[in-house]
Amino acid sequence: MAGSSHGHTLAAWTGVTIAFIGFCVAGAFMVMAQPAGFWAGMGVVILGGVVGWVMSAMGLGQPKDAHEPHLTTEERQAAGAKG
Template sequence: MTNPIADPGHGHSPAAWTAVVIMLLGVAIGTFAFFMAYEVIVWASAGLVVVGLLVGWIMAKVGYGVNGPKYNPKGH
């Protein structure tokens, strides 16, 4: 019996990893800036999270997403 629900790929792609790393840096910098009360840096780091989303989306559209032609999955 086959599973009717297809595997979405779990995001193991250069596009996903790049987006997550950029957004993680944004959150880490923003957390530190919030703790130190640097309001401008908090907002800049929020912008960095948005940039991470855009970079991941653009990389997926260019072909580095899970089903993209430039994505080369590695065996586990």
């Protein structure tokens, strides 16, 4: 994944950061036995996913054709022999 810059986009960082904050909020309220705060934190987790998806749809994510598809060794050798 490091070779394809997977997750190195503004959409990914923003979505994960919001989801992490929501996870921390939900965890804190779970320890304090406050169900309403727990569910509010879980809502923030879902919001993080939605924000990341919307930002990606706006063009702030990784393009679909950013890297070549994964090929097996045999497929790479066959492609190299043809070209």
